[in-house]
Amino acid sequence: MKPISYGRQSIAQEDIDAVVETLKSEYLTQGPQIKEFEEKFAKYVDTKYAVAVANGTVALHLCAMALDVQPGDKWLTTPITFAASANCIKYCGGEIEFVDIDPETYCIDIDKIEQKLISAPAGTYKGIIPVDFAGYPVDIEKIYAVAKKYDLKIIEDACHAPGGYFIDSKEINQKCGNSRFADLAIFSFHPVKHIATGEGGMVTTNDKELYDKLCLYRTHGITKDENLMDENHGGWYYEMVELGYNYRLSDMQAALGISQLKRAAEGVSQRQKIADSYTKAFSEIEEIQTPVVPKNVSHAYHLYVIQVDDRKGLYEHLREAKIFSQVHYIPVHTMPYYKKQGWKKGDMPVAEAYYKKCLSLPMFPTLSNEEQQYVINKVIEFVSK
Template sequence: MLGENSLAIHGGKPVRETSLPYGRQWIDNDDIQEVVNVLKSDFLTTGPIITKFEKGLAEYVNAKYAVAFSSGTAALHGACFAAGIKEGDEVITTPITFAASANSILYQGASPVFADIDENTYNIDPNRIKSLITNQTKAIIPVDFTGQPANLDEINSFARENNLIVIEDAAHALGAVYKNKKIGSISDMTMFSLHPVKNITSGEGGVITTNNKEYYEKLLDFRSHGITRNLSKLKNNHGPWYYEMQFLGYNYRLTDFQAALGFSQLQKIDEFIEKRQKYVEIYNEAFSKVSQIEMPFQSSECQSSWHLYVIKLKAELLNGTRKAVFEALQKENIGVNVHYIPVYYHPYYQGLGYKKGICPKAESLYENIITIPLFPAMSMKDVKDVIFAVNKVISHFSK
C-alpha cells in the first residue's frame, strides 16, 4: 500500500493524500441484499441462482448457453477440455495476457505456441497465427486485451480453414461489441472473468458462453468431477439417487451467493461501461496533447468494454525509464500496474524451454506500457488527479 508520506517529484507533496487503485469493484446495497437473500435461503451452492445467472449472461451476450465456474482460469481449463485439447496438441495464443490463458493449455498436457501482437491493437496478430499453424495445432486462444476485441473475422476464418477451435479469452471484454455482435456470441467458446477488478464481479468466478450444445454439456460435467445425472447418458441406473462419474473432472463450481452477486452486477453492466467510456474520453482528450505517450487504440468497427486504460511511453522522448515513471506515479499516490509481463518470461515457462526473443513486438511493448486507473467507482476528482499526475511526471522526465 502506498503511504500518505510518499515523497513526490522534487520532494514536494504528492498529487493525492491517499492512494488511488488502478481498479476496484463497485458494490452497492442492491448487490449486498441479493447476497443476503441467498444466505438466508435453502441453497448456498449448486442452487437455482446459478442457473438464473447463467441464463441472464447468455441472453446478454446473445449466446445459447453459459456455464459458470469458480474462476476465469477454471473456465478456460473447462473450455480446453471441452475442445478435446490433449497431450501432443498445440494451441496458439498471445504472450500479452495473464498466465492463465496459457496455463489452461498446459493443464491438458498440450503446448502453448506464442504468436506476436499487432503493434496498434496489442492483440494477437492474425498473420502470425497463420504462420504458426501446424498439423499439431488444435485450437487458438485469442485475448481481447483491455476489452478491445481481437480480429475475430480473420481468426475464425483461419480456424474454419484448418479445422481448429477458437476459445476466446474475453476476461476483459464483457459488454464489448465486435462489428455489431456482442462478444460472447461469436467464437466457439468465450470466457469471461468475474474477478473484482473486471467489468462485473462475483468475488471470484468465470463463465464460458457457447452456441454448441456438445461443449455446453461437457462443461457442465467437467466443473463437477465429471459427474452426470442425465438419464440418457447413464451406463447404469440403480435408482432415482443414482449418478455416475464418467470422466475425471474437477470441483470448479460457483456458489449461489457468488452467482447472486454476479447477477445483480450484470443488471448494471451497461451503466458501468458507460462510465468507463466517459472517463476514457476525458483521458483521450487530455493525453492527446502529451507527445511523450501513445494512447490506446480505438477501433471504428468495434466497441471496447474498456477494462483497462494502457498508455505507451515513447522512450525516445523521455529521460527516464518505464520503471522510473512507474515509481514516480506511485509516489504521487496513483495506483499503476503493468499488463502484462510476456507469459514466457516467467521462470516456469523458461524452464519449459521458451526463450526470450520469440515475440519481439510483444517484448518491446512490455518495456514501455503502464496501466493507469480506470473503474466506474472513480470520481471526477480521481480522473483529474490521474491526468494531473501523469502530466506532472511526464513533464519531469521529458527531454
C-alpha cells in the same frame, strides 16, 4: 487524496441485499441462482449457453477439456495476457506456442498466426486462444476464417471485454464472447473485472454438445441423467461417467453476479467516458502513446493502457502520489516456466517492446472526476520534466 488503485470493485446496497437474501434462503450452492445467472449472462453477451464456474482459470481449463486437448497437441496464443490463457493447454498435457502482438491493438497479430500456420506441416496445430486484451475486441471473425482454413478450434478469452463488440464484415455488432466465431469463450468475475463476484467465471458457447460436457466436467464428471448412466438404482442414484472437478460457483456469488449484471452496460459506458477523458488529456503530448480504437470497435476498457519511455519512473512517481498503476502484462513467454520450455527474450519483439513501455492507469466506473484529474495531472507532471 485517498489512494487510487488501477482497478476497484463497485458494490452497491442492492448487491449486498441480494447476497443477504441468498444467505437466508434454502440454497447456498447448487441452487436456482446459478441457472438464473447463466441465463441472464448468456442474454447479455448474445449467446445460447452459459456455464458458471469457480473462476476464469477454471473456465479455460474446462474449455480445453471439452475440446479434448490431448498430450502433445499444439495451440497458439498471445504472450500479452495473464498466464492462465496459456496454462490451460498445459493442464491437459498439450503444448502452447506464442504469436506476437499487433503493435496498435496489443492483441494477437492475425497475420502472424497465418504465417506460422503456413510455415508448418498440415495438422501441426489444433487451436487458437485469442484474447480481447484490455477490453479491445480482437477481430475474431478474421481469426475464425484462418482457423477454418486450417481446421483449428478457438477458445476466446474475453475476460477483459464483457460488453465490448466489433462490427463484422456484414455490418453486424458482434459482442465479445458470443461464440459466433469461436467454439467457446470465457469470462472472469474477479473484483477488478466489469462484473465482480469475488471469484468466479463463465464459459459461453452455441454448441449444445460442448455445453453438456462443460456441465458434466464442472461437477466431478457426475450425472443423474439416465441417458448417460449404465444403471439406475433409484432416485438417489448417480454415476461418475467422466473424470471431472469441483469447479462450481456458489449461489451467493451468483446472486452477486445477477445484481452486478444489472449495472454492467452502465459500467462499460462509464469506463468509455473515463477513457475518452484520458485520451483527450494526453492527445497533444508526444511522450504518451494512448490506445488506438477504430470506428468499428467498441472498447470495453477493463484497462486503460498508455506507453511511455520511462515506464518505471512514471510508475514510481505515481506510487509516491498514492496512485497505484499496474503493468499488464509481463510477456508470458519470458516467465521462467516457459523459458524452460525453450522460449526466450527476443522471440516476441513487438510484445517485448510493448512491455517496456506499458502502464495501466486507474480505470473503474466509480473513479471520480476529481480522482481522474489528479491522475492526469501527475502523469503530465512527470512526462513534462
